[in-house]
Amino acid sequence: MIEDTLVKPMRILLVDDNPNNLKVLSEAIQGHGWKALMANDGESAIEQAEYAHPDLIILDVMMPGIDGFETCRRLKANSITQHIPVIFMTALSDALDKVKGLEIGAVDYITKPFQQEEVIARLKLHLKISHLTRTLEQQVEERTAELTQSLQQLQHTQLQMIQSEKMSALGNLVAGIAHEMNNPLGFISATLKQAKPNIGDIIEHLQLYQKSFPNANEEIINHAEEVDLDYCIEDLSKMIDSMVMACDRIKNISNSLRTFSRGDRDYKQPFNLHEGIDSTILILKHRLKANEHRPAIEVFTEYGNIPEIECFPGQLNQVFMNILANAIDALDESGAGRSFEDITANPNQITITTFVAEKQVKIIIADNGVGMSEEVQEHIFDHLFTTKGVNKGTGLGLAIAQQIIADKHDGEIDCLSNPGKGTKFVISLPI
Structure with a gap:
């Protein structure tokens, strides 16, 4: 039996304004090892269901105050009690009333006058269904949690792969570019540094000619004016220095690329x-x-x-x-x-x-x-x-x-x- 598989006995809330009905049902329920909770109106039934969390509720339809239908509506609208199975117990035989009860959330009907054997049989059935439902929901929750964890692990692995491949490709590319830049850059820088004193020697040699032969012919004078010789001599050294600085700048960029793409x-x-x-x-x-x-x-x-x-x-x-x-x-x-x-x-x-x-x-x-x-x-x-x-x-x-x-x-x-x-x-x- 279901009650034998659980640590705590099943608790069934009986709601009826007739004390005799409560007594008979209570004795029958306790005779099967279940625990009976009792309420004689809808308000107290709702209050007791909220704090006692019964496994099933047998609810009389015709009661003073709020009737069984309204009580069931409130139980199903309450997040604390909405999952508790409700069985209506009524002397009403109208099919419309039964349909109404099922539509608002009841799982079954027991008709008065009731037979204890029938009541117990229906309770066993719905307690078993409720237990299986809870077990299934728990399994679904556990499986959902496992799938969620697997998805997160998959995304985590995917990110690692993307990041690793991206950095590997970027690192190889940048390191390769930096290496290829360094070869011609080193040649240009070294050549400029070697060219500067050579150009200085040529300029000095030109100035010696100017001193030794101060009376230049008209063609030389015109060409010197045309090319602005004094400015060229003054600016040439600055141009060499600027190119050396540009080489140093490119070298810094190359070093930064290598630093950025530094392999881990x-x-x-x-x-x-x-x-x-x-x-x-x-x-x-x-x-x-x-x-x-x-x-x-x-x-x-x-x-x-x-x-x-x-x-x-x-x-x-x-x-x-x-x-x-x-x-x-x-x-x-x-x-x-x-x-x-x-x-x-x-x-x-x-x-x-x-x-x-x-x-x-x-x-x-x-x-x-x-x-x-x-x-x-x-x-x-x-x-x-x-x-x-x-x-x-x-x-x-x-x-x-x-x-x-x-x-x-x-x-x-x-x-x-x-x-x-x-x-x-x-x-x-x-x-």
Whole structure:
């Protein structure tokens, strides 16, 4: 029997205004090992059902106050009692009344005068159905939880694969470009440095000719005026210096590319976060420059005295890249509809701050863009969630960023934002 399989005996709430009916039903129920709860009107039945949570209710239809139909309606409208099976007990034989009771949530009818054997048989049936239903619901909930966990694990693995493949491909590409740049760059730089003293010797030799033969012919004088010889001599050295500086600039860019694409090993390694941030800013510099729609975006770095941390440098650089790229997108969006002069008066800005607090390195990346609503903030780290238009965002950037910070580095990444007041990302990494 059902009651033998459970730790607690089944509890059945009997609701009838006739004390004799309650007594007979109570004795029959207790004779089968069930526990009888009793109420003599609808109001007390509802109150008792809320705190006692019976396994089944036998409910008389004709009662003073609220009748059985209204009592059943209230029980089914209450989230606490709506799942308790209700069996109506009535002397009414009209089929319409029975249909009415079934429509409002009853599972069965017992007709007065009742036979104890029939009542017990029906109770056994509906208690068994109720038990099976609860067991099935529990199994469905457990299976749903398992499927949800499997889906989350699948998404987690997918993010790892995407992030790994992306960083691997990007790292190989950038490292290859940086390597190929370095060969001709080294040749140009070395040649310029060697050419400068040679050109100086040639100019000095030319000046000796001018002193030795001060009376130049008309053709030489005219040509000197035509090419502005004095200016050429003065400017040539500056041109060489400018080209050497340009080579140094390209070399810095190449080094930044190599820093950004720094390959991660299977274990963490010491890394200067400021170098990673600087290299990311340099790579994004083309997006920060002024265009026909807005002036240049200003980037301010307020670096504190932070130590190197054990981490996966390439992965953290990708986090910086994702957040800074999103900040630029937000500032471009905030500029839509504003005049060039208005943006100049209230410039677009990104501020990056680092400091140590509570044995953690804090990196704050803040912009004064459009900001986000509370609803959007709740989903920005969700897999495939994006507010950008078609072909403008994958919805993976911040999901990957959170995975890198939380799962790979035992850190935290939080977002603070208000519409029209900008957005601030706070990254916390353990030292």
